[in-house]
Amino acid sequence: MKPFGFAPIAAAALSGALFASSVTATTAQSIVIKGSHFFYENGTEFFLRGVAYQPAVASSSTASFTDPLADEAGCTRDVPLMKELGTNVIRVYAINASLDHSACMQLLQDNGIYVFQDLSNPDTSINRDSPSWDTTLYSEYAAVVDAMANYTNVIGFFAGNEVSNSPNNTDASAFVKAAVRDMKEYISTKNYRSIGVGYATNDDANIRINLAHYFNCGDAADAIDFWGYNIYSWCGDSSYTESGYDQRTLEFANYSVPAFFAEYGCNSVTPRPFTEVQAIYGSNMTNVWSGGIVYEWFQETNSYGLVSVNTAASSSASKLSDFTSLSAQLAKATPSSTASSAYSVTNTVAQACPTVGSDWAASSNLPPKANAELCSCMVASLGCKANTGLSGNETSALFSTVCGLDSNACAGVSANATSGVYGAYSMCTSYQMLSFAMDQYYQSQSSASTACDFSGNAQVQSGSKSSSCSSLLAQAGTAGTGTVTAAPTGTGSSSGSSSSGSSTTTSKSSAGAVVVPRFDMGLLQMGAYAVVAGMAGAGMILL
Template sequence: MKGSVIRSVSVLFAAASLFGAVQATLDPIVIKGSKFFYKTNGTQFFIKGVAYQQGVGAAGESSGSSSSVKYSDPLASEADCKRDVPLLKSLGANLIRTYAIDPTADHSACIKLLDDAGIYVISDLGQPNLSINRENPEWNLDLYTRYTDVVDALAKYPNVIGFFAGNEVTSNSSYTPASAFVKAAIRDTKAYIKKAGHTAAVGYAADDDASARANVAAYFNCGDAADNIDFWGYNIYSWCDPSNYVDSGYQNHTETFSTYNVPVFFAEYGCNEGSASGSAPRVFNEVAALYGSDMSKVFSGGIVYEYFQEVNDYGLVTLTGNNVSKLKDYDNFSTKIHAVSPSSVNAASY
């Protein structure tokens, strides 16, 4: 009997050790009011993110059900993640945004590498060939299946904060009817997540079109909370150096969202007005403003565009074969993001 007890304890200990070895080290991020917090200690969380996916243009260009664009899942290759995650960590990133993942792929290795590096994930739910098309919007069974498959693939990981149900679908006022389909997607995806027992949040990433931005922001944050966004992402490229807090429009945006009741952050930022043949490196002076005393009261950080160098010349690194080289943008952004110290509140007193 004693030997059986010992063997049982040994088996339990081994199982517990194995379980502990694969468990996440990062504290889940939760939402309270208009801010993100670490679940355990209530410290406020600010996104210091990077867009991380090859072959997807700024604002997730190529989206729409009529597109034939192929994509490569950035979280499916352990070798690629082993190559890139140390650089993301050194950069100062605590989050990546992915635009399209393959829900049938195994993401556990990459997610674990990101977790070990202190990096969270927000992923878009669509993919270039299957997302809500602003020209001919639908919310149908194929889209629902795609969205919920992505949820099933990623929501189980504690360092996955949430998902974007749409990205710049209503890119100007002529496409406002499409927002109703995105909101239906948000409603149904949130219901699915809740039923499955997950805690991941669902949001929307909007562009900076003056004719639509205010109404779209209000629409996704009105009515029944079960139908509304959990967070609001803002793709914004208005600070083009030399600029400042006022001239860039940042002051106006801060005032606009000062009473918004869910977290707001930049889902993409980092203006580059140069040509594809080679623009001057970005200096990222907007970083100090975004995490400074005025904006950090309203905005929860942002996601710089982008990690990989593409023809649009926004990259932080170049990839040749499997070799990565840092660009000047990498060093410039890293210097600026490491220097920030945003004012914060604790969840218990908020």
Template sequence: MRASLLGLLLGGLATAWAINPITIKGHKMFDANTKEQFFIKGVAYQPRNEGTGKNAVVDPLADAAACQRDAPLMKQLGLNVVRVYEVDPRKNHDACMKAFADAGLYLLLDIATPKFSINRKLPEYDVRLFSAYRATIDAFAGYPNTLAFIAGNEVTNDKTNTEASAFVKAVIRDTKQYIRHTKKRYIPVGYASNDDEFIRDAIKDYFNCGNEDEQTDFFGVNLYEWCGSSSFEKSGYADRTRDFSSYSKPVFLTEYGCNLVTPRPFTEVEALYSSQMTDVWSGGVVYEWTQENNRYGLVKIDTNTQHAEVLEDYNNLKSALTKASPKGVQMDAFNEQRQASSCPSKTDNWKAPLELPPTPSEKACQCMRDNLGCVTSDKALNTDSSTNGTNAIGKQMDALCGTIPCKDISSDMEKGAYGIYSFCAPQDKLSWLYHLYIHNDKNAKCDFDGYAQLAAPKRNDLSSCPTIAPNMEGPSGEFASVTSHLTPTLLVYTLLVAMLWHCL
């Protein structure tokens, strides 16, 4: 009786939200229900609004009308994945996610945005970033058609900034743990790389080596080597396929579609979904849906009517995808287990350390703040409201670091050494420097040109602060109130799917 009731409930919900879970097994992806191998046929989806302020988030998954307009066109094109680069987790995304699900489209979502991302030149991974990433995961983990998260896109893009990869790999480690700890369904986390000749081998191995918890779940390549009517060998696709021939994780093109020749004939599609590549690659994502200033669009949006005009690139891609019929393997018959990569040695071209930054712990920073009698003042925080006071705070830290050791708040990327408070917010780092300065100079006053102020310590256990574990229960700070916008029906469905999938 219980089983039949459950079947009826699932049957009704499946009609409203009919999309199968996708799972990873070895270096391939599969439809968990049909057991067929899953090949990504995707498009990058990030319409821009040129009239929007430079600091505004353009969230395409909050525009219900646009999604309902575009999803059927994507289905007609033969797509099954949309890659979105930036969202605002505080907005409602139910309508767009439902529109895409109805069209058989999964979401590949970048959690790092221009505002919240690792800076390749001066990499840091702090409590603010970790909170932002958790908020985005919270906002989308409940949707059955969320396929995977991308933790970074071309962060390390050449041999001058390879150390930044350690920070992205730490994000992968922590977001994987967060999803496992807080979500009913595990959603993979990966990385999207460019194709720089000097680092391509090292970076793919770096993200697939070491402890399993630190390894990427998949690896993406933004590849634009095939231009016009090229070929598998001439384009370099054959070389890149050989590069990944023994890779232990799924690999796919997170961007492709060179536009040096227009209209694009998309002759690479035939190779991508043929036996030349399907044992190594799990498909790819065409760049991009809407026509923007860079001229990669498949459709053009009329700014007055919001009508989508299909361009010649759309028709050419449709023709190519219609002919594409990748031959995969059945999940139950696939048992190949490949070894993880060996970690790359440091060279002149590759300097990322194997030691990763610590997981940002807001609780540790809070403990430190609550132990101090001299902290950053409101003047410092309010000096430049557009940057949360970071100009004034940065100048104060630079000045103090010339007189006292700053190893506790900084990172030595070459050595892979990270300070005990290197992940704290700038104002907390400055408070710690004030504390150290006054501790070393008993005659110093808690003023520092008004950028410091006295505080009444709330605790007396400073030595224990660095050992306090990070918060894995949800986002903090400006994202503390972010919750999933899923309707009760969808929440029930997601929970049931997670329970059934756990029992498979």
């Protein structure tokens, strides 16, 4: 729901023990996953008492988002209030990986507060309308991992948020699941501690079951480590049954990874009474759900805020009535806990992958790993390549030309999430993919010089293959239709922990249009797709 655009116990003493932060600057414990539950390293079960933490960008600003974890003054203002509220988790939707987050992360850790961090941002995310998973996204997501992985109070990363939100865009889920797979592999390859990668879904009745099954099905290396549910069905003084919480709990009773509410807090009744808190942490739900994250900390035009920040003096924040009611409800919550040592994991079987049909368009066969080394090797090996500096419109037109001349030339860069057929180079940049398609046509014309011109937009080169490239290119095959199994060797595009940058706002991208070739239902569709910067106060975050 975050409004960026694109495409958002039985006694009080025991309750206090379960909800205690148990963390100081010197004794921070990582949160670990066992079966479908979270635990502190010492074996105490961990329930999320979270709040979404992402300020809107001022309407007068040219920035697309503000990084709250790089704002030490803001964290100094807000974290004591979070502790007063009873918060032990925040969810942050977007950060700038090049900035320094150490002060805020230390302050959060000192107060027993953990973080779920989304990997994308309004400028860099998977677009449900023209989805792709490519080396650019990989680099940006990996940079966020690099910036946050060494903070022990980071629980996990969201690889997407409400990307597929209706039956007609469920194909996008294949690309998000590929992001999950690659980021899990990246965390392992970098020898970081075990940090989960998950997904946050909306509550659409037509696709919610298929979504939950799809991200959990298949090889565990490809599947999510936790499931976040953005749900707003409990409004005012609703009930466990009237809200549908009972049905959602039944649906996840045998889910093999932790599930929790990644957003909740309907505001059709104000001030919000937050009576759902007693259900979320009550006996009907705690065997299945691991708590939840309230939407949201900052008061904005949508009126979901718990506090209001004085714009004239940003060092000041006022508690709103929703803060008071939520605090009271959390104080009364009494979840029944199971120690890790006493917990036997029984729900070990993954869900079955949904069948592709009229209401589900994502094959269980995922897009290829985003491998920048492979793409670079490919371009270096070509006899014909595109000129650099082409605009988005020029690239789009050239794709139409070359693929129209010979559709086979584009097989190696095609992507069809419904059939599950992907070219080995479909995860490369648009320039690299265009170069491959041009070279395929050039080769089909016996390397005639006139076949590598394209109105002066291509050039002949002496292709070469280094020894390190030979194996990768052999796996891809001459037509680019093979399967490359080698893990990417690239890293994130920036490193946050050592940056001296100070600006917490990130400017809107000026890179222009992103052009991708798509082969949907067997037909080539070309187009330029602009990455639209987020607009505070409108739409839902799709990161």
